Amino acid sequence: MTDQQQLDLRKDAVEAGTTTGLASPSVDVTKERQNSLWSDAWGDLRRNPLFWIGAVLGLFFLLMALVPQLFARGADPRACDLADSKARPSAQHWFGFDQQGCDYLANVVYGARNSLIIGVTAVLVILLLGVLVGAVAGYYGGVTDGILARIADIFYALPLILGALVLLRVGPSTGIPIINSRGPGAVAIALALFGWMTAMRLVRSQVIAVKSSDYVAAARAMGASSRRILVRHILPNAVAPVLVYATITIGVIIAAEATLTYLGVGLQRPAISWGLQIEAGQDSIRTAPHLVLFPSLILTLTVMAFVMMGDALRDALDPRQRA
Amino acid sequence: MGRYVARRLLLTIPVLLGASFLIFAMVYALPGDPIRALGGDRPLSPAVIAELRERFHLNDPLYVQYWEYLKGLFQGDLGTDFRGRPVLDTIERTLPVTVKLALAAVLFEIVIGLVAGVLAGIRRNSYFDNVVLVSTTLIVSIPILVLAFFTQLLFGLKLGWFPIAGTNEGFYSYVLPGLVLASGSLAYVARLTRTSLAENLRADYVRTARAKGLPNRTVVVRHTLRNSLIPVVTFIGADIGALLGGAIVTETVFNLPGIGREVFNSIRSQEGAVVVGIVTLMVFFFIFFNLVVDVLYAVLDPRIRYD
Numbered sequence: 001m002t003d004q005q006q007l008d009l010r011k012d013a014v015e016a017g018t019t020t021g022l023a024s025p026s027v028d029v030t031k032e033r034q035n036s037l038w039s040d041a042w043g044d045l046r047r048n049p050l051f052w053i054g055a056v057l058g059l060f061f062l063l064m065a066l067v068p069q070l071f072a073r074g075a076d077p078r079a080c081d082l083a084d085s086k087a088r089p090s091a092q093h094w095f096g097f098d099q100q101g102c103d104y105l106a107n108v109v110y111g112a113r114n115s116l117i118i119g120v121t122a123v124l125v126i127l128l129l130g131v132l133v134g135a136v137a138g139y140y141g142g143v144t145d146g147i148l149a150r151i152a153d154i155f156y157a158l159p160l161i162l163g164a165l166v167l168l169r170v171g172p173s174t175g176i177p178i179i180n181s182r183g184p185g186a187v188a189i190a191l192a193l194f195g196w197m198t199a200m201r202l203v204r205s206q207v208i209a210v211k212s213s214d215y216v217a218a219a220r221a222m223g224a225s226s227r228r229i230l231v232r233h234i235l236p237n238a239v240a241p242v243l244v245y246a247t248i249t250i251g252v253i254i255a256a257e258a259t260l261t262y263l264g265v266g267l268q269r270p271a272i273s274w275g276l277q278i279e280a281g282q283d284s285i286r287t288a289p290h291l292v293l294f295p296s297l298i299l300t301l302t303v304m305a306f307v308m309m310g311d312a313l314r315d316a317l318d319p320r321q322r323a
Numbered sequence: 324m325g326r327y328v329a330r331r332l333l334l335t336i337p338v339l340l341g342a343s344f345l346i347f348a349m350v351y352a353l354p355g356d357p358i359r360a361l362g363g364d365r366p367l368s369p370a371v372i373a374e375l376r377e378r379f380h381l382n383d384p385l386y387v388q389y390w391e392y393l394k395g396l397f398q399g400d401l402g403t404d405f406r407g408r409p410v411l412d413t414i415e416r417t418l419p420v421t422v423k424l425a426l427a428a429v430l431f432e433i434v435i436g437l438v439a440g441v442l443a444g445i446r447r448n449s450y451f452d453n454v455v456l457v458s459t460t461l462i463v464s465i466p467i468l469v470l471a472f473f474t475q476l477l478f479g480l481k482l483g484w485f486p487i488a489g490t491n492e493g494f495y496s497y498v499l500p501g502l503v504l505a506s507g508s509l510a511y512v513a514r515l516t517r518t519s520l521a522e523n524l525r526a527d528y529v530r531t532a533r534a535k536g537l538p539n540r541t542v543v544v545r546h547t548l549r550n551s552l553i554p555v556v557t558f559i560g561a562d563i564g565a566l567l568g569g570a571i572v573t574e575t576v577f578n579l580p581g582i583g584r585e586v587f588n589s590i591r592s593q594e595g596a597v598v599v600g601i602v603t604l605m606v607f608f609f610i611f612f613n614l615v616v617d618v619l620y621a622v623l624d625p626r627i628r629y630d
Contacts, residue, residue, distance in 0.1 A: 154341035157606040159568045166349045255466035296469040304464035
């Protein structure tokens with residue numbers, strides 16, 4: 001039991017009137033054992049080169065998304081001269097020029113913002129849906145769980161790209177706000193809507209596993225409400241696996257966004273996006289391969305950053321995996 | 324066992340219906356008027372439009388349309404596209420391509436993924452093990468789209484080893500797309516095999532086998548590998564279902580006329596009946612192979628009982 005849960009238990013007991021809270025033990029047993037899961041995990045992470053590579057790459061692209069000016073070497077992605085069309089990379093222009101003669105480095109750099117916004121937003125929505133539905137299904141069980149689990153099964157049986165593809169194709173003609181916008185919001189929502197099931201299953205199974213434990217029974221006996229037990233005692237246990245999953249999923253969503261945009265249903269011009277750059281570049285893959293190469297490379301590195309961090313986190317947080 | 328299978332089959336029905344209805348509802352909200360688009364440059368007469376709308380049930384509310392669709396489905400009729408071609412014919416034409424692609428992908432998963440995983444698992448923390456760990460992380464991180472272009476560029480254009488589009492050259496046409504489609508699962512198979520094997524090699528029965536004086540080869544191949552492969556085999560089985568539905572990007576980039584490319588083109592051209600038909604089929608495959616794998620699990624691992 002973590003310190004927080006110990007404190008919470010005591011608070012429950014006070015609220016329920018079963019104790020005054022004054023007679024707490026003079027020696028706090030939890031202080032003695034300082035190696036919690038998280039400090040153990042941090043010790044592990046610190047020694048993992050994969051984590052550091054992922055974290056540095058991740059911070060690099062995060063900074064690129066926040067202040068692209070720093071990375072564009074003074075070029076404006078919208079200042080173009082057709083005379084430079086498809087020019088090869090050079091010392092002044094590291095990534096060369098695109099079809100319209102725009103500086104390609106600036107364009108690729110400015111593409112990071114949309115990718116990261118969509119990746120992070122979609123994962124936040126996934127977590128919200130997953131935790132909410134998973135906690136309710138796992139905690140209440142029975143018919144509620146049966147129905148919610150079936151709904152998750154239905155979504156699970158549809159491939160992520162396929163579901164998002166159809167929704168985004170239909171989106172603009174529906175009256176639903178955000179979905180009909182063809183912007184980053186629509187892409188993020190579409191991907192989250194067909195991607196929340198794994199988070200839900202993780203939370204659900206954790207809740208079921210913890211639900212019958214003694215300290216939850218103790219909290220209930222002291223009169224804590226269902227919601228309080230869920231939020232303060234059960235959900236904190238699901239944080240570790242969900243954190244691992246969320247980190248990797250940011251990478252997966254970024255790749256999915258590029259794919260949907262490439263297929264023509266994601267972001268639309270004049271938005272700057274790696275998917276659009278790859279799509280435009282594929283026609284001249286023989287004559288100007290750098291047009292596909294650079295956005296692909298940066299896209300891959302971004303996805304890799306999150307996959308590496310997630311992998312390292314899993315190794316650190318899951319003691320069963322430790323050799 | 325029989326009761327378990329029956330119960331699972333029953334649970335399959337609401338999932339299959341729910342997934343197909345979900346797609347149906349979205350598809351029939353597709354923008355534009357497909358009947359008008361059918362006329363092309365020459366506008367159709369109002370009478371013809373009314374007749375066609377009636378025939379395709381476009382005037383009825385959504386649930387009536389879906390009910391009509393289901394009635395047809397149970398009689399083996401998946402409807403027709405707007406040019407009057409039966410959807411079933413389209414599926415018959417395109418499915419073999421996707422099946423071949425999925426088989427090629429599974430072949431790569433087994434040959435490359437399994438072998439790499441076994442070698443890494445036997446020599447844990449060796450140089451080769453680290454290479455497998457790092458390269459699987461890399462492969463998982465490369466989006467299918469990027470991998471497709473990269474292999475086309477390298478093996479197709481630069482080296483000229485394999486065709487990069489179409490299905491004209493038999494098995495060779497499926498090498499690159501199969502490899503690209505398999506990539507993610509391949510890396511997972513390698514890791515799963517490695518972890519599973521390394522874990523089992525620490526088991527008591529392995530120590531017993533070694534203590535009896537059995538040669539290393541026999542211990543690994545006869546005793547450990549067979550147990551370690553149970554989760555791998557079941558993963559590959561379930562993956563077949565996922566591959567059949569996951570080929571949209573691969574088939575589109577490599578221009579393979581399979582169900583993935585067909586469903587993508589149909590989404591774009593608003594061919595609702597084709598989209599719903601193919602997606603329902605994909606969902607069916609996915610559920611079916613998952614069921615097969617769960618049953619297979621009990622057959623392979625006698626510790627698991629479903630009753």
